[in-house]
Amino acid sequence: MDTKLEPIVQALQDKFSTSLEEFRNEVHVFVNPADIIAALILLRDGYQFELLSAMTATDHWPQETPRFHVIYQLSSLARNTTIQLRVPVDGADPRIPTATGVYEVANWRERELKDMFGITPEGHPDPRILLLPEDWDEKHPLRKDFPLGYEEVQFTFNFEDIDLRKPYAKE
């Protein structure tokens, strides 16, 4: 772990009793969903992590509890370092409190999470669909149980079959 990060991670562990995971020089701090807003405020105000660089999620299907890890990647320009917070969320009705009050950029990131994973941000000021079309009635595309949705690869032996089945547009 970076020496600059050690006191910060220690403070997080003291306040929120979190667990850690380290990979090479990166630090992933696991935080409970109830504590995430307090942790973000602490990092932003106390330790100058001004930027929410990335906010995304990973799906660990078929494991249901927890199924999603919502990832907040925070950067500090003053300290020249980054830290990652991971929030484990269950599969049944996944919800997280909105980070829009802390970082404005989380507005669109959470809308994207809602579209792609189905993780609802509670208290979001603008919960509209962002990326998917309005009449999209299938489930959330970035989940592991969503079908890949690809078309069969065309070789010479199946070219005729694919050609007959493809819905070409008439006039």
Add this chain to the structure above:
Amino acid sequence: MGVEQKLGNMGIVTTKLEDLVNWSRTNAMWPMLFGLACCAIEMMAAQASQYDMSRFGMELMRASPRQSDLMIVAGRVSRKMAPVLRRLYDQMPEPKWVIAMGDCASCTGVFNNYSLVQGVDEVVPVDVYVAGCPPRPEALIHGVVTLYEKVKGEKFLDRVEQK
């Protein structure tokens, strides 16, 4: 067309008339701006001064479908964009042609997934496919010239609705 019915058996007249009409269509075919993704840059490059498409009659690109003859679909068409594409195609007046520029418009290229339409010929009928990722401006011009040869071989009855 009404000319065929009125002139009846005067084949020579209609042949010359077809040549004239097709020549005039190829010499001033205005494309519609439909650059969606990276192929749009190559389309702009083909229209710019080094590989000039105005030499081939495409003096300018109209943003309005009502004033254009040719739709160059340049780029990936997502499922969200497909109804918009179809609506713009329907708004173009006859005669109209479509060039599918690039791999993504022809067959979705490298993107074989849930969000892109697999080849724009599922949405609009395509006349010429130009391969490349992206196709060089010269390749696009070759596609345009191929389309002109196709147009020069058209007869009047091709464009009449079969009742």
